[in-house]
Amino acid sequence: MSNKRFEFLKTGKLKLLLLLTIIYCFCICPVLNAENQKVGTANANTGKYKIISSPYPPFNYYKGDEIVGLSVDIMREVLQEIGWEHVEMELMEWDKAYKTALEEENIIVLSIVRNPKREKEFKWVGPIAVNYINMYSLAEIEGKAVDYMISALEDAKKYSVGVELDSSTAEYLESRNFKYLNYSKGIQKVVENLLNFKTQLIAGSKVVIYHILREKWLVADTVRKVYPIEHVNLYIAFNKNAPDKTVDKIQNALDRVKRTGRYQEIVSKYYKEKSNGLRNL
Numbered sequence: 652m653s654n655k656r657f658e659f660l661k662t663g664k665l666k667l668l669l670l671l672t673i674i675y676c677f678c679i680c681p682v683l684n685a686e687n688q689k690v691g692t693a694n695a696n697t698g699k700y701k702i703i704s705s706p707y708p709p710f711n712y713y714k715g716d717e718i719v720g721l722s723v724d725i726m727r728e729v730l731q732e733i734g735w736e737h738v739e740m741e742l743m744e745w746d747k748a749y750k751t752a753l754e755e756e757n758i759i760v761l762s763i764v765r766n767p768k769r770e771k772e773f774k775w776v777g778p779i780a781v782n783y784i785n786m787y788s789l790a791e792i793e794g795k796a797v798d799y800m801i802s803a804l805e806d807a808k809k810y811s812v813g814v815e816l817d818s819s820t821a822e823y824l825e826s827r828n829f830k831y832l833n834y835s836k837g838i839q840k841v842v843e844n845l846l847n848f849k850t851q852l853i854a855g856s857k858v859v860i861y862h863i864l865r866e867k868w869l870v871a872d873t874v875r876k877v878y879p880i881e882h883v884n885l886y887i888a889f890n891k892n893a894p895d896k897t898v899d900k901i902q903n904a905l906d907r908v909k910r911t912g913r914y915q916e917i918v919s920k921y922y923k924e925k926s927n928g929l930r931n932l
Contacts, residue, residue: 700738702726703752704761705745707838708862709921710780710885711762718742721921722762722885725779725905728913729887732904744836746817752890760888764819769888774898776905777886780918783857784820784883786812789845790875799851801877813841813850819883820854839863845874854880858922 704711704722711720718740730738743751752760753772764782765775786807788797801807808829814821816834824832833850835841842863845853853860853874861871887905889898908914 700735700757700759702738702740702759702761703748704742704763705748705837706742707745707762707856707859708866709858710782711742712862713742721917722779724917724920725908725914726761726887728908728917729901729904732907733900745815746836749817752888754890756890756892758890762885763888764883765886765888766819766822766883768822769819771891773888773891774893774895775886775888776898776902778884779887779905780885782859782883782885784823784854784880785857785876786852786854786878786880787845787860787874788852788877789848790872792848797875799877804878804880807852807878810851813844813853815841815855820880823881824854852877 706712707720709720710722711718713719723740726740730736742748748760749763752758752763760773762780763769763773765777786801786804788799791797799807799810804827808831811831811833812824812829813833813835814824815838816836818838821832821834833844835844838855838859841850841853841855842860844850846867846869857876860874864871864873887901889901
């Protein structure tokens, strides 16, 4: 091979190599960097926060090994909206969930009532759902109708009232000087105590009590509403040290989910099948 031809091939290869280098630097490399940044953002969010709450059907509960519910579905829509993936979720006793959310900065607590006592303890996102709190007795005992003659909240103070430990309902009744409160870890236990004659009354959510009765193959007429207490909104709450930027991001995503119509689809999914029984509560 002549020297001239060799020099020509050598120069051609150098030019090709230079051209490929330019293409890589200006075309391919920025795309790869963008993808890496995207993955990096996802990884930064994955596992940073953990969502917790208590078994509180139909808002959050176990269906087999899966955590489902109205609040859970809404939260998952919000996470999808902001691109957070593989965020851990766990249900535990409410008093433990409440304490954990107060103490650990990476915790998000789901389906929590916002009230004056808690206002400065958390940073808030919501509301995500409305919840009606009533006082209930058994409808009858040994075939005889139960009537405690309660026409005002004050009338209920002389009876034993079952409530969930550290719940907003317990806080509400404590603030009104109820002396005979019977505390249980979990709303399921509250309902069981009423059914087993361990308390005369219970205070709790209309839809939650109905759901628990249905799980026990009992009709809504097993209990009777004796007094309406209040209706409250359920929220998502962050530890008070969470960055405002993150809290605002979740709130904006929730607002977008509500505007899409997907929010109403989720609410209808969980209330439609219960509508007939709920009328009796």
